[in-house]
Amino acid sequence: MPITKLSMASGKPSVIPYGDKPKREYDRAYNQRRQTTETDYVKFYHSAAWLHKRREILERDYGLCQRCGKDANLVDHIIPSKDDWEDRLDSDNLECLCRECHKIKTKREWYKHHKSKERYMEINLVCGLPGAGKSTYVKRHMTDHDLIYDYDDLMQALTGLSSRHRNHDVHDYVMLFLDQMLRKLKAEQSFNNVWIIRTLPDHRIDSLLANYHHINHILIDTDASVCEARIAKRKQKIQFQKILNDYQAADWGGYRRVKNC
Numbered sequence: 001m002p003i004t005k006l007s008m009a010s011g012k013p014s015v016i017p018y019g020d021k022p023k024r025e026y027d028r029a030y031n032q033r034r035q036t037t038e039t040d041y042v043k044f045y046h047s048a049a050w051l052h053k054r055r056e057i058l059e060r061d062y063g064l065c066q067r068c069g070k071d072a073n074l075v076d077h078i079i080p081s082k083d084d085w086e087d088r089l090d091s092d093n094l095e096c097l098c099r100e101c102h103k104i105k106t107k108r109e110w111y112k113h114h115k116s117k118e119r120y121m122e123i124n125l126v127c128g129l130p131g132a133g134k135s136t137y138v139k140r141h142m143t144d145h146d147l148i149y150d151y152d153d154l155m156q157a158l159t160g161l162s163s164r165h166r167n168h169d170v171h172d173y174v175m176l177f178l179d180q181m182l183r184k185l186k187a188e189q190s191f192n193n194v195w196i197i198r199t200l201p202d203h204r205i206d207s208l209l210a211n212y213h214h215i216n217h218i219l220i221d222t223d224a225s226v227c228e229a230r231i232a233k234r235k236q237k238i239q240f241q242k243i244l245n246d247y248q249a250a251d252w253g254g255y256r257r258v259k260n261c
C-alpha cells in the first residue's frame with residue numbers, strides 16, 4: 001500500500017500520496033466554492049457579531065490555546081459551526097486554539113466523518129462540584145459508543161443504596177476499577193469518547209494517558225450556591241463545605257470552563 005497523508009485538496013480534506021504537495025489552485029477553487037456556495041458561512045466570519053465575539057473569547061481565554069496552553073492563533077467552534085449553526089455565537093461552544101491543536105482537531109473530525117471504523121478516541125475529564133451538572137453535560141455530548149466512568153453511579157451500583165451514601169470500603173473498589181480502566185485505556189481505540197466524571201482534577205489521569213490520547217479538560221463551573229441547593233434537594237449525604245474547600249484550592253489551569261449546566 002502506498003504511503004499517504006491527509007491534506008487539503010480541492011477545498012476538502014483528502015488522502016493524497018505522501019510526497020505530493022497540495023496545489024495552489026486547490027486553495028483558489030476552495031475559496032471560490034466558499035464564496036459561491038457558502039455565502040452564509042463566509043458572511044458570518046466577516047460579521048461584526050462574530051468579530052466582537054471572537055475578541056471576547058480571546059480575552060476570556062487569555063489568548064491561550066485551551067488544549068496545550070501555548071499562544072492561541074484562532075477562535076474555534078468546539079462543535080463545528082457547520083454541524084451546529086444555531087450555536088455559532090454561543091461562548092460555551094467557542095475556545096481559543098493554537099494552529100497545531102486546531103490541525104489535530106480538524107483531522108480528528110475528518111476521521112469521525114469519513115472513517116467511522118478507524119476511531120480517533122478522546123478522553124474527556126469532566127470535573128466540578130457535586131450538583132454542578134457533570135452527568136447532564138456528558139449526557140448532552142455523548143455518542144452511542146462511549147465509555148463513561150461516573151464515580152457516583154458506580155458507588156450507587158456497588159452499594160445498592162439509592163441516596164448516594166459515601167461508603168469508604170466500597171470507595172476503594174471504585175478507585176481500583178478506575179486504575180485498571182486507565183491502564184487498559186492506554187492501548188484502546190474502541191470508543192468514540194471516554195468520559196471520566198470527577199469532582200477534582202486528577203493529575204494521575206494526565207500522566208498515565210497524555211502520551212496515548214488527546215485529553216479534554218472540562219470544568220463544569222456552576223455557582224457553589226446552586227450546587228449546594230441541588231444537593232440539599234436530593235438529600236445527598238456529603239460534606240459539601242469540605243469538598244468546596246478542596247475545589248477552591250485546586251489548580252484548574254488548562255481546564256475549559258462550562259457555565260450553566
Ligand SMILES: [Zn+2]
Nearest residue numbers: 065068098101
Ligand atoms: Zn495548542
